[in-house]
Amino acid sequence: VMDNILCQVVGQKEITLWHPNEVNNLYVNGSTSQVLDIISPDLEKYPLFECASSLSGTLLPGDILFLPSLWFHNTWTLTPSISINIFFRHLSPEFYEPKDLYGNKDLVIAEQAMDEVRRACERVSHLPAHYAQFYWRKLLDIVESQITGEE
Numbered sequence: 001v002m003d004n005i006l007c008q009v010v011g012q013k014e015i016t017l018w019h020p021n022e023v024n025n026l027y028v029n030g031s032t033s034q035v036l037d038i039i040s041p042d043l044e045k046y047p048l049f050e051c052a053s054s055l056s057g058t059l060l061p062g063d064i065l066f067l068p069s070l071w072f073h074n075t076w077t078l079t080p081s082i083s084i085n086i087f088f089r090h091l092s093p094e095f096y097e098p099k100d101l102y103g104n105k106d107l108v109i110a111e112q113a114m115d116e117v118r119r120a121c122e123r124v125s126h127l128p129a130h131y132a133q134f135y136w137r138k139l140l141d142i143v144e145s146q147i148t149g150e151e
Contacts, residue, residue, distance in 0.1 A: 001031075001096070002087045002103025004067040008059040011081030016056045020070040025052035028072070031104040038074050059083075069103065117143075 006015075016038060018026060025048040027034040035041050041049045058078070059065060067073055069090075075083075087103050089096055097105040106114070117139075124135045 001069050001100075001105070001107050002089055003069050004103070005086040005088075006059070006065045006067060007084040007086070008061055008063045008065075009082040009084060010061055012061075012078040013059045013081055013083065014056065014076040014078055015059055015065065016054050016074045016076075017067070018052055018054050018072040020072075022052045022054075022072065025049055026072055031106075033072060033074075 027046050027049065035046045035049050038049075043050055085102075087101070089103075091107070095107045095109060096103075097108055097111075105111070120139065121136065124132050124139070126132075127135065
C-alpha cells in the first residue's frame with residue numbers, strides 16, 4: 001500500500017507488473033498472490049490468472065523503477081543482483097498500520113471495512129441458501145455501485 005522506488009544497482013532482474021484492477025485475477029491473499037509460478041501457473045487452480053494483463057521488462061544496473069501503491073509485482077533475478085527499495089507513504093499516518101515498514105498490510109480503514117463485510121456475510125450465511133444468495137447479491141450491488149460511482 002506504499003509507493004516504492006526500485007533501484008537496480010548490480011545485475012539484471014526481470015520484473016512483471018499488474019495494475020491494481022487485476023486484483024481479482026491474481027488470487028491475492030493478504031498482500032501476496034497465491035500464484036507463485038507466473039511462468040507456468042496452475043490454471044486449473046487459478047483459471048482467472050490467464051486473464052490478468054501485465055507489463056514486463058528487464059531492469060539493468062542504474063535503472064530506477066517507480067512502483068505506485070497497490071501495483072502488484074514479481075521479480076526474477078537473471079544474474080547475481082543488488083537492488084535497493086525505497087518505500088514511502090503519501091497518506092496521513094493514521095491510514096497505515098504503524099509497524100508495517102514495507103507497505104505489505106492493507107490500510108487500517110480498509111482492513112476494518114473488510115472485517116465488517118466478512119461479519120455481514122457470516123450473518124447472512126445463517127439464512128436459508130436462497131435468501132442468503134439474494135442478500136449477498138444485494139450486498140454486492142452496494143459494493144459495485146461504489147466502484148462505478150452509480151447509486
